[in-house]
Amino acid sequence: MEELRGKVVTNDELQQFRQKLAQYEEHQLNIFYEYFWEDLIYILETLDSLSILRELSFRHCNSVEHYVSIRKQRGASAFARMLLEDIRASGRDTTLGLWESLFALQNDHPHPNLLGILDELTQTGDFLEQNVILDIIGPDLSHDLKACRLQHKQTLLEKTQNLVEHRAPGLTTESLSFHISERYLDLIVVSSQHFRSRPQHELIATGGIHEHYLQRAQSNLERISPNRLFRWCHRKRRVPQTVLVSGVPGVGKTTLMQKFVYDWANGKLYQRFAFVFFFKFRDLNNDELSLAQMIIDEYPYLHNQLDIIFQNPAQLLFIFDGLDESKYQIDLKQMELCTNPCSMQTVGVIVSSLVRQTLLNGCSVLITSRPTRLATVETSIFHRVSEIMGFFPKEREKYFLHFFRDYTMAEKAFHYVRENGMLYTFCYIPSYCWIICTVLSMCFRDQKINSASTIEFFPKTVTQLFASFLSNILANHSQQRCIDKNFLISIGRMAENGVNSHTLSFTKDDLEAFSVDTSSHLVTSFVMESGKPPHVSYSFLHLTIQEFMAALVHYLDYSPERLQKALEEAKSYKDGRGEIFLRFISGLSDSSTRSLLKPYIGDLSAEASKHVISFLQMSIPTRRTQNTDIRKVLNEFARLTESRNKALVFSSIGSNKHFDFSEFYLAPLDCTVLAFILESCRQTEVLNLGACFIQTEGLERLVPTLHTVTDVRFTKNNLRNEDVQQIYSLLSHPYCRIQKLSLRNNGLTEESCANLATAINENKSLRELDLSKNKLAGDDFCQLLAVLSVPTCRIERLGLQEIKLTPEYAKSLLSLSVNTNLTHLNISSNFFGDAGYPHIKELILSHPSLKEIRVELNDFSEETEEDLKQLQTRRPDVVIS
Known part of the structure; x- marks a missing residue:
């Protein structure tokens, strides 16, 4: 986007900016600094720390080494806060130096928050002080208006000072109220x-x-x-x-x-x-x-x-x-x-x-x-x-602590959800956190009542989560009187109509049209009232509860025609409004999921289950083409995952040995879904995840099942050093089948080499490894090279292209001659130069099993290039390029 590219800052513009800031008095600069404080923290957390530190050092503001160490040891947030505190304490010149550094960084780091505060400072600087003060003390009002505003503020304080945390029936009879300053995240x-x-x-x-x-x-x-x-x-x-x-x-x-x-x-x-x-x-x-x-x-x-x-x-x-x-x-x-x-x-x-x-x-x-x-x-x-966008990861964990108010229980619940990708993915939504915590608190309660109960009965899918949520509501009401199945059918029909028509808010007429009895003791467990008579509206506690009831109604009151129409319509919506509905209706096809509701509403329709399974079977893409919509494929996979029907997956997809998701963004939830499919298919030959933007969380979801795949490609995913621990878990799995692994073009550095070395040493299946286009050069690279050089190493093809190797590493590469399984080696696009060439030459001449070596683009002189050509005649059995 054009507005995010920043601009090329000239020396004249930097000088003008410096002069403009210099005209402000120290107290004004302090006001600006405080005003932009949170923005500055976010910017320093986001920008490359070395860039800002070099700019500051250039202006004699701070030492680079000290703060690099702080960032490495204590993280970006602590680094940003400490740096800003130190600059504020250092006085006017250092503060001006920070602003000048940030202004200069526009060229290489046009971050929108950075551009925004610099723009605000330069465009409104002359009025900024008075605007800041106005936001602190407010406008000058007449005596009457001041009294009126005071009353208005007091009214709004009373209305907004408490956050109400609803409690599902069965946990407590009343909702809990907390002061907003204590519980807001x-x-x-x-x-x-x-x-x-x-x-x-x-x-x-x-x-x-x-x-x-x-x-x-x-x-x-x-x-x-x-x-x-x-x-x-x-x-x-x-x-x-x-x-x-x-x-x-x-x-x-x-x-x-x-x-x-x-x-x-x-x-x-x-x-x-x-x-x-x-x-x-x-x-x-x-x-x-x-x-x-x-x-x-x-x-x-x-x-x-x-x-x-x-x-x-x-x-x-x-x-x-x-x-x-x-x-x-x-x-x-x-x-x-x-x-x-x-x-x-x-x-x-x-x-x-x-x-x-x-x-x-x-x-x-x-x-x-x-x-x-x-x-x-x-x-x-x-x-x-x-x-x-919802909660940060830390806020998710805080929510659990606030909900349970018991650190051990909160930690246990959060750990369970964190390990369950299907549930954790939606934890960015506060109300979803509430539903999850509510259900888990019931599970913990049941564990205390029934010591035989284990974590195996905790919800594993989103459908099971909402089935458990509903079962708790019904359990509470069934203690008082029998459950009215007709009420559930009526409210389910209304819910389905709302999903199809994008309706969240219902009127009294809507409830009457669907025969929803507002006098039923169950009403308040599903919908809440808003407004004042005669203008009262009703809405479900959460959209996802509405979608769950829309799916459940087909198992409560099965009609083949109605169900088929609902499935086809939900699948046809271009905006995806029917997708959660389809996942719920698929999830309820699982008998163990339906059994959660059986004690309260009896058997749900087994015929509906068979109908849905048949629909799923017909929907599964049997053949992939170039024009296949990967998102639609993943949606189908997600429905299968909710169904927990591994036999259906194996019979329908198991013959497909090659999955290619390259250049399609895979979210953590997609990775969870894909893990279930791989586990169900058992033996996949090729899984191409190149440029799928898989991050730490997604990798965690995939790793437990990747050992069943023969060829795994993680090319261009920006994996980082901390992610190599997952790669270690994968390669060290006792039943690992992986023969080919590509980690090409990621964000790995020498810090990853030790873990990689250990993983390769413990693995028995790997034959091809591509580590190209990572920054592996460094002291720890030698540990990795040592493992790759032992006679027992089974790797036959090794990619070390463009990993920042310099002449001093050339001699170390000679140790690869000991690995007699190695047949193909790529060390091109490094920096060996003529100084490193003698060792590369010796490697080519001495390696007993080498069939191909790529050494181009290594800063060789013409003379060395010519010698390489001559070398081919001495080793005609090796392709040298």
């Missing part, structure tokens, strides 16, 4: 320039790119912390007034808004806004009303001051949460707009008019929505568009 919010019509279910799509965002895309990823939502936007070259925040259901949009409002009401955030008005779309169900009435309905005490409040629109912020939950179809580009806050309009017209600035021109607006709702919304009218 940071969410990842990133810039997002457009909302595509996603070909995948949004939950799966976001989960898939989550690790990608965390580990690889940081060079192009702009982090947006809550205090930056209404700060200078580098992309739009302005301070935004209209902001859109997107996120999948349950990812924390409402909680983020609650924390935002709490921080404003508490005086910690954006005091430039004299008044913040917080609404939920699901509660705005009036056919027509005015903006003034909308505010008075929610905040009646503002009635007498509303006209005065409207006189300063720039001091107002309107927050509308859950665009996707609105009863009405809101078109933000509609032509009908209003200008009068007292005129009667639809909610859509009012919101559109605020966003388009015809109503209260100068006000600020913040809207949240699901991504799928935004695929049809023109988002260009917003000044900032961002997306909540």
Whole structure:
């Protein structure tokens, strides 16, 4: 993207920047430093540490070696914080040196957060101090308005200061409430320039790119912390007034808004806004009303001051949460707009008019929505568009600790989920964490009650997780009275209709249309009410619960025609809305999964199970072509994984000995799915995972089953030194079948050599190893070479192309002559030069079994190149190239 390429900073521009900063007094520089503190930490964590340290050293600010050591020993976060603290303590000149260094780094490191703060500093620097102060103390108001704002803040504090953690029936009779400052966990919010019509279910799509965002895309990823939502936007070259925040259901949009409002009401955030008005779309169900009435309905005490409040629109912020939950179809580009806050309009017209600035021109607006709702919304009218990606890995673990409030139990639960890729992948979603923790807490409770219970009965698939969740609800209610199966069928039919029509919010009429009895004791276990009579709406506790009930209904009330239609429709949706439904319906085909519900609702339809298995069998691609849609293949594999039907996989896919996923991004969940398929197929000949962007978590998921494959290709996956421990586990497996392994073009360095050496030494099957295009040169490389040189080493083909070998390594290579199994060696594209050539020549002449050696592009002189040609006549049995 053009705006992320940065610019070529000239010496003149650097001089101008230096002069501009030099004009500020020390207290102003301190204000700027504090203002940008969190941004600076994130930037220093993300950028190459040596680059920033060299720039600082060049300006005599800091020593390189000291901080390199800190980063290596204590991590990026500790390095960033310590460096910034030391710079602040060193005074004005060092602080100026940091800013100059960052300005110079634009050329080679155009990180969007870096570009953003430099842009904000240069574009708004003259006004930045007063803007910072305005956000701290707020605008000057009349005595009456100050009293009114104080009452408004107190009201919002009371509404937002507690986070309610719902407890499923069976755990406790009441929900638990905690102060928001104690339990709120940071969410990842990133810039997002457009909302595509996603070909995948949004939950799966976001989960898939989550690790990608965390580990690889940081060079192009702009982090947006809550205090930056209404700060200078580098992309739009302005301070935004209209902001859109997107996120999948349950990812924390409402909680983020609650924390935002709490921080404003508490005086910690954006005091430039004299008044913040917080609404939920699901509660705005009036056919027509005015903006003034909308505010008075929610905040009646503002009635007498509303006209005065409207006189300063720039001091107002309107927050509308859950665009996707609105009863009405809101078109933000509609032509009908209003200008009068007292005129009667639809909610859509009012919101559109605020966003388009015809109503209260100068006000600020913040809207949240699901991504799928935004695929049809023109988002260009917003000044900032961002997306909540959910929890960082550390926040996931913290959530478990908060939930269980017992370190041992929390650690046990998190370890179980961390080892289960199917469950862990979705833990970026807070509400999903809640469901997982709820189910595991039940399992722990059952273990105490029944000592024979083991971890084997813990959920292993997403379907089992939700079946366990539902069984707990039903167990609680079955103690009081019998379970009404008809109620479950009715609510399941409504759920399915909602999945098909993208409906999250249901009316009283919807419930009546599907014969859902609102007086049933089960209602509150599935849906929650919103709004005030007569405008009450209902929604499932989570979208995934809605999708599970939509699948379950076909096992509760089996109809061959209805089931077939549902399967075909779900598979046909281009936006992937039916994918989780299909995975659940596949998962319920497993008898052990269905048995979790049997004690409460009896036997689920075995005929439905057979029908689904037949559907799965017909759906499995038997032949791969060049035009095969890999995403569709992986979706089929995921359904098979949920079904846990290894016999079906083996009979349908087992004959396919060659899997090629090269150049297709494999998320950790895909790797979990692929591991089940490999385990079921038992003996795969070739698995090509080249350029699949497999990272640490994905590798962990795959390794337990990779030993069954003969040829494994990990080319170009950016694997790192810490990942070699997984490679060791793979190669040292007692039943390892791997004969060919490619680790070509990854991020391995000499630090990986010791682990590689141990792995190769313990392995009995490996015949071909390609380590080319890694930076292996270093002292530890000799350990690896020693193992490759022993007579018992079985490796026949060895790739050491472009691994940064210099002349002094040439002599060490002579030891390879001892390995009489070695027939093909590639040491091209290194730096041996003429100085290293005599040893390479000796290796060629002395190696007893060598059939081919590649030595081109090694900085040889013409004379040496000529000698190589002559060498061919002395060893005609060896191909030299």
